[in-house]
Amino acid sequence: MKNQIKIIAGHFLKTTIRSKALVAIYIVWLLLVVYAAFTGYKTYTTQNALRLQFQQQARQSWEANPDKHPHRMAHFGTFAFRIKHPLSVFDYGMESYTGNAVYLEAHKQNTVNFSEAGFSTGLLRFGEISPAMLIQMLLPLILFFLGFNTVAQQRENGTLKILLSQGAGFRSIIWGNSLGLFTLSVLFLLPVALATVFLLYLQPLLPADGLVSLRSIYLLLICLAYLWLVSTVAICISASSNSGRAALLKLLGIWLVMAVVLPKTLQSIGSALHPAPGKIEFDTAVEEDILKIGNSHNPNDPHFKRLRDSVLKANGVDSVSQLPFNYGGFQMREGERLSAEVYNNHLQQLYNLYEKQNNISNYSAFIDPLIGIKNISMALSGTDFKAYRYFQDNAEAYRYFLAQTMNELQMEHISNVKPAHDDKPQIIGREHWREFPDFKYTHQSLISIAQQQQLTIMALLVWFFLSFALIYFIAETAKAL
Amino acid sequence: MYRLAFKNFIRSKSVIIAITIFLLTGIISIIIGRQFLEKQQAAANAVTALQKEQINRNVHHIQDQFGLLMYYLRFAFINKPDPIASLAIGQQDVNASIQYLTIRGLEGQRYDTDLFNPYNQLTGNLDLSFVILFLLPLLIIAFNFNLLSQETEHGTWSLVSIQINKPIKYILFKLSIRLIVVLVLLSVLLTLAVFIIGLPLDEKLLAYTIIAILYVVFWFAVSFLIIVLRRSSAISALLLLSTWVLICLLVPAVINNFLTVRYPVQEAYSTFIKQRDGYHTRWDKSTDSTMQAFFKHYPQYSHYVWNSPKFNYMWYYAMQQLGDDESAAESEAMQQKLALRQQSASIAALFFPPMHAQLEFTDIAGTGLRQQLQFLDSTAVFHETTKLHFYPGIFGDSTVVGEDWSRHVPKYFRRSGAVNWASLVAPFVLFSLVLGTGGVYIFNRNGIK
Numbered sequence: 001m002k003n004q005i006k007i008i009a010g011h012f013l014k015t016t017i018r019s020k021a022l023v024a025i026y027i028v029w030l031l032l033v034v035y036a037a038f039t040g041y042k043t044y045t046t047q048n049a050l051r052l053q054f055q056q057q058a059r060q061s062w063e064a065n066p067d068k069h070p071h072r073m074a075h076f077g078t079f080a081f082r083i084k085h086p087l088s089v090f091d092y093g094m095e096s097y098t099g100n101a102v103y104l105e106a107h108k109q110n111t112v113n114f115s116e117a118g119f120s121t122g123l124l125r126f127g128e129i130s131p132a133m134l135i136q137m138l139l140p141l142i143l144f145f146l147g148f149n150t151v152a153q154q155r156e157n158g159t160l161k162i163l164l165s166q167g168a169g170f171r172s173i174i175w176g177n178s179l180g181l182f183t184l185s186v187l188f189l190l191p192v193a194l195a196t197v198f199l200l201y202l203q204p205l206l207p208a209d210g211l212v213s214l215r216s217i218y219l220l221l222i223c224l225a226y227l228w229l230v231s232t233v234a235i236c237i238s239a240s241s242n243s244g245r246a247a248l249l250k251l252l253g254i255w256l257v258m259a260v261v262l263p264k265t266l267q268s269i270g271s272a273l274h275p276a277p278g279k280i281e282f283d284t285a286v287e288e289d290i291l292k293i294g295n296s297h298n299p300n301d302p303h304f305k306r307l308r309d310s311v312l313k314a315n316g317v318d319s320v321s322q323l324p325f326n327y328g329g330f331q332m333r334e335g336e337r338l339s340a341e342v343y344n345n346h347l348q349q350l351y352n353l354y355e356k357q358n359n360i361s362n363y364s365a366f367i368d369p370l371i372g373i374k375n376i377s378m379a380l381s382g383t384d385f386k387a388y389r390y391f392q393d394n395a396e397a398y399r400y401f402l403a404q405t406m407n408e409l410q411m412e413h414i415s416n417v418k419p420a421h422d423d424k425p426q427i428i429g430r431e432h433w434r435e436f437p438d439f440k441y442t443h444q445s446l447i448s449i450a451q452q453q454q455l456t457i458m459a460l461l462v463w464f465f466l467s468f469a470l471i472y473f474i475a476e477t478a479k480a481l
Numbered sequence: 482m483y484r485l486a487f488k489n490f491i492r493s494k495s496v497i498i499a500i501t502i503f504l505l506t507g508i509i510s511i512i513i514g515r516q517f518l519e520k521q522q523a524a525a526n527a528v529t530a531l532q533k534e535q536i537n538r539n540v541h542h543i544q545d546q547f548g549l550l551m552y553y554l555r556f557a558f559i560n561k562p563d564p565i566a567s568l569a570i571g572q573q574d575v576n577a578s579i580q581y582l583t584i585r586g587l588e589g590q591r592y593d594t595d596l597f598n599p600y601n602q603l604t605g606n607l608d609l610s611f612v613i614l615f616l617l618p619l620l621i622i623a624f625n626f627n628l629l630s631q632e633t634e635h636g637t638w639s640l641v642s643i644q645i646n647k648p649i650k651y652i653l654f655k656l657s658i659r660l661i662v663v664l665v666l667l668s669v670l671l672t673l674a675v676f677i678i679g680l681p682l683d684e685k686l687l688a689y690t691i692i693a694i695l696y697v698v699f700w701f702a703v704s705f706l707i708i709v710l711r712r713s714s715a716i717s718a719l720l721l722l723s724t725w726v727l728i729c730l731l732v733p734a735v736i737n738n739f740l741t742v743r744y745p746v747q748e749a750y751s752t753f754i755k756q757r758d759g760y761h762t763r764w765d766k767s768t769d770s771t772m773q774a775f776f777k778h779y780p781q782y783s784h785y786v787w788n789s790p791k792f793n794y795m796w797y798y799a800m801q802q803l804g805d806d807e808s809a810a811e812s813e814a815m816q817q818k819l820a821l822r823q824q825s826a827s828i829a830a831l832f833f834p835p836m837h838a839q840l841e842f843t844d845i846a847g848t849g850l851r852q853q854l855q856f857l858d859s860t861a862v863f864h865e866t867t868k869l870h871f872y873p874g875i876f877g878d879s880t881v882v883g884e885d886w887s888r889h890v891p892k893y894f895r896r897s898g899a900v901n902w903a904s905l906v907a908p909f910v911l912f913s914l915v916l917g918t919g920g921v922y923i924f925n926r927n928g929i930k
Contacts, residue, residue, distance in 0.1 A: 125839060126730065
């Protein structure tokens, strides 16, 4: 049987590669791959260079501050710029829709601004062309074009009967053609893989925690599994259809549903089922809860009055001026802690809502493998929602760290007694600014990505094994006529 | 004959399934559009309530310092979507349609985005414009791809061609039946939209409808051209679908990639940093230099006393103003770059009807980049007016109760721009004419086989 499979696969390849259509398709494919890789690389290098440059600029102006009151520095704040993962040249994922820069200051959590989508014309709605998109969306269509006729045509013109009577089993025919088509798909994958490796090679410095090579290998394996699935589906549909035309229509239908209709519809249903608040509603709710706690800038606020009384009591003194630390800094540290807690709780709730919206898509990987492939490819390329959240969480953690460090500097170095008009003002040395570490961009570990994508990985494994079951099933039920 | 042919067409099971799926998706899209409008309305109501509540609370708490009060107060400027925006949501879910601003520096506030789930953005909204742009052509392709080849393949074509003297008329006749069905479907959806969403019957709806109709005609012209090439059903389906993939998926994406690479918007980042530095470094400079720079911008306030011994809010707002002044050039450059992107997209769209349709849809609905830029411009005007209204109160340390706070309710953005019919219609008409004539020419040249 092995031999038969080899012969059939070889035959399929020989006839397909000879056709003029394939040459034309392959040339168009190469052009698209080169274009996608080039624009992806260009965006990656320009944007990362810009963001690193502005991150440095922000740091320079932070360090350039003269001696001053630490709370002024807390308000001066700094910025966090999101750096693209090197593999974003392969899969742009959600990069265009997520914000790229956030202003980090005391008391206030700002939105991550300047997403590419905010700068885009309505054309972005048509999507972007990335190497990943070409493999996930376009390549299946090409494989369907190349594969629909295989068995169905042989059935139509009667050669299938001859083939079967010569001893080739249906299973060998399907296996052989699937392998043939799969080999062809690898020929299409090759330029994408080469282009990606080349572009990664061009980058002078790959981040060590980006784990680029390991991620690339996983991406490659996943692409191969996906293309195998697509190839078997094409051949099995062809084998179970009465005519080439019927096979083609069925395959096109499958493609439309899987690639165009389902991803969008399911996500729309998800967000319709779990409506999320807009910014105003969100801010209102946060403010309401923060007001319940109290205002740390207001000395007569009941919550902070109680706090003061207990601090005075604990230190055995009867006025703040006798405290061994600056009370203003202490109060603001407390205020920052409470407001950050409230804000993060609300943000967590919001993100839980988003997760619920996305879960419909995540679970649908079991009915639409393309959605699963997309999710895992984005995750490995560091361009999915989780990667964005990781950045946002880190930026918020840094903001909090900045605000609290400044509050602690105030507690430590600033006197509780306001200086007289011509006394030395309440300031601390500028060396403190340089001592405070810069924001450092990091990438998620592969283990957390694997944990986040558990469901998808499972779905894809199921699909992979289903492809073999499908061959077996079709071979059993298919008829020669 | 019309009735028979119509019955013959509509009786097919696959046609009925296709129509049902299409209608269902259309209805879902209309409901999603309504949800979008409701969400926008809810946000407008929320900000109106919030602004009132915040003004009342702060005015009550801070009665003695006008300058401090104005540090907290925020004023809403709302880009209330036209009802028709529900049929073409465009970029309106990415761009914040409410600006809720303090009178402090503008540049640090006006680019704040709304909160949204990026996964939703990635898959995009399922609005009616998507259904029309992407799914309707597929329906048309499914109706038309075997219009002639089926007759050939079933052997009925020779019968037909000897019974009628102008075979092309027969093809057009069959096409017209399908065109009528598609147009009826389209009008069903639009009528449903009018009722479900409560759209006013105005020029915008008319323009929307006309784009949709012309777009349908364009796809019929494409189908016609492919049909008369007289390929087999399978090849025709392939050719039509490839055309769809090319002009609905690949070309717009290729152009979008180009715009992203060609016009990177680094000015956004520099505006961001310059604004912060422009304001904050003022704390370390002499009050006098700050005030002189401020008076240079606003000489009308130079008679106010700013060097009194107690903390002076005039100085504080002057510092804020200088943050804006120093980032003004960058901000302007950023908007110009965005306008460039918009222009290039519009020009490219003239050659590709799906892109043209998309940009025109969002233009009519006011949900495109052009209107967003207008909104950002108007936001600056709104901020300036509000700020200048309060400056004398702050600088003169007026009493808080002296201000009529009840009149500070959210203001609404009015967008300008009438429908430009010529540029809207022309590309569709031209394309349809060229494709149609091309089809007739090819058919006549090939003769009746």
